[in-house]
Amino acid sequence: MKFIITTLLIALLSFVCGLYLPWWGFALAAFLVSALIPQRPGISFLAGFLGLFLLWTLLSWAMDAPNNSILSKKIAVLLPLGGSTVLLILITALVGALVGGGAALTGSYIHRRRSA
């Protein structure tokens, strides 16, 4: 339950940061949430990773669908990803997720070592 809440909280705060801060602003959100909600480092990483993965998948899909994939197909040729929108959304989500996970992991080390 705590994991799910952390994950969703990271996603939500990251979205808010995206409105006001540079693209990497969500790293602060992931860091803070995981600093405030103590969990094992591995779990924290996963929460940051999943939170951003979900958020960026959702957001890019929400832009792509009303666009009928006009742009994503072009960008997926340019990058190059064989013109696949799905792959482009995955790569997008992965980039966000890696930074989100890293930031959350960093935040988790703020806590004292838990007894085993």
Added chain:
Amino acid sequence: MRIIPFLLSLLLTTALIFFLDNQWGKLPPLGKFLSPQHGFWQNAEDVDKSFTGDLALPGLKDRASVYFDQYLVPHVYANSESDACYIQGYLHAKFRLWQMEFQTFAAAGRLSEVLGSGENDNILKYDRSMRRLGMVEAAKKAVEEMEKDSTTKKDCDAYTAGVNDYISNMKAGELPLEYKLLNYRPEPWSNLKIALFVKYMAFDLASRDNDFEMTNAKSIFSKEDLAKLYPAVIDSADPIIPKGTHFLPPLKLPRPPATADSLYFNNKDTVTAMEMKPEKSNGSNNWAVSGKKTLSGSPILCNDPHLSTNLPAIWYQMQIRTPNYNVYGVSFPGAPYIVIGFNDSCAWGVTNAGRDVRDYYRIKFKDDKRREYWFDSAWRTVESRVDTIRIKGMPDFYDTVVSTVFGPVMYDPTFNGFANTAPTGSYAVHWQADIPSNELATFGRLQGAANYDDYKNALAHFKCPGQNFVFAAKNGQVAIWQQGEFPGKWKGQGLYVMPGEDSSYMWKDTIPADRNPNMIDPDRGFVSSANQVPVDTSYPYFLGSDFPPYRGLLINRMLNQMSSITPADMMKLQTENYDVFAEMAKPLLLRNIQESQLDETGKGYLNQFKLWKLRNDPDEQGPVIFKCWWDHLQKEIYDDEFAKYTLPLMRPFESALLEALLKDSTYPFIDNINTAEKETLQQVVTAAFLKSVPDLVAVGQHNKATWSKFKDTWARHLLRLPALSRTHLNIGGGTHCINAAKQFHGPSWRMIVQLTNKTEAYGVYPGGQSGNPGSPYYDTFIDSWASGKYYPLWVMDMSEIRDKRIKWTLHLKPGNQ
């Protein structure tokens, strides 16, 4: 707290962010670029996006409305001309910001700043060339000239304010995609950028010359050979002003200097520098037929300017209505006004004059410091400046540019243009676009022109690039003027690099504007131009010699035959794929081919060629066979003479070779100078055909045997990225056809205007109104353009405000957003 893992993780995460925030190689900064809230996803425009809205804009003086039709063409209603220009600037920026700024970067020699120095430093070389040519200085002079004219100044100020008000209120997500790809941001707009764009047009249309190549040819070939390779006149050409027209003698006949033979025509110096040249085929067609040749009894005007088929498209279509005019047509994103279009009284269009207005002078410097040069029997000091060229990802490049009485030194021991060979000397350039002028005033005044006199007065402002302005009015008049400020040259002046040691080779008098070629209401019932030579040899001034003859020939032939013309007939003519060059060449080839030497495959191709009806339609195979055959024939004839030289040289024009062979089957270059035997025309024609057979077989294997696949026309993104381009368009035509669609170049706007009481107009261009590759309006018109279809150009009236064609309305009012 666990310090070590914390620091390690912090370091890794920060490094990852740093990596994703910066550009590595050609990839955009991935984090910034992929972020759904900041990056490219924001440019994925909702296909049902509404452009309706209410906006308060600080630079507006009064309320105004913009009605967008279903193609996103804006119909602007403004209460003053300056509000109209402000809105035009705002709309250009809203839909085409990246393109308009990028073009001014190209004009100012600043591409390295956003693209890097390029492969082989080619982008840096391009920038150095533009700066040395003096593009920025010319633009600054133009701004001064523009601002002397109170109307142009007011309109340009308003346009610039419109662009800047868009930029300063642009939301992060609205930043055009290309800025995100290249990782930079727009600068504020200025009147200087407008002038830079105008000068870029001058560069594109009036800076092409072959002076270095011709200078080298002069040093290699005998006088007789030179005349055979590069004839001054193409006999088959049908000039803009019909042959036999009487011209007034010049007030002052230009005469060559006394030393012309010894120091100029017989000079054998060579040049290794290689110029940067605009596209050779920048040309166009235009014509206007009078009412006596049309079904309606009213004139019809047609124009299709041939430019690079870029995406975002070169043109932006709009209607602009103010209390003083109601104009429809296409505008250049980057400058105010409608450039080609029509109003309630008349219509106008342009083609390129192609006159030679850029020449080179050989400069003798005192020493390697190049601070003093010999001129009129004395050492003169140069003017000197240091240009700082910023290069993305590299240290700045400093270029010392010196200037002489002739103009700036383009090439010298520190810069040999695009050549990789050692420089031979120093060459100053003299270019007509450097004179102060205000070409925009012409378009500003044409918008409100009511009759021929207004048109004529508007033209007076236009100096460079020289254009053929075609005109037709509802009162029945049709006219054409080759307009520009042209130097009165003596025969051969500026064909080659000229001596720069005194003033005797400088341009002297300007041709008086009223002596420029022109025609008003001719008996034949039409005026036309297609970049052909404007006049016959009785015209008293030297014009240069790079004028393609074939499109003009066919246009005049067809217009002479046509009667009771309708706009539909004009559509057919404008998209005509008939090839006059092939019409003249085909019998020659068939007369000389030795069929007995062909195998079954060869005979098959030859039969196909025989059956070809000379039309370059998309599915034809004949044009492919013809092209391969003719290319090999040129090589068979000229390779032995040309290929042994490393100097920059120019092969003779196709028209020159064809006419030479038609006139003389013993044309001396037919003989291969590397063999003992003396080859005949039959032999080289047959050899060329035999060599093209394997090419044709290969082309067939790659499924490119039909003309459109072989030619492969694109609407190509300005950054030349295939992903953002429309590739492999199914369109016929080509270089010598009226439908001049080549690979990356062609009819950039086709317009037909019938000046009946209620104007009936049609148009199409290879692009779309939006410059955003993520918009459904990015390439709206391309398929119609390729298949030769047109859209009715709707001059919206206020009474039609509820018309179904209006999809969105932007209400504008003065104030802060």
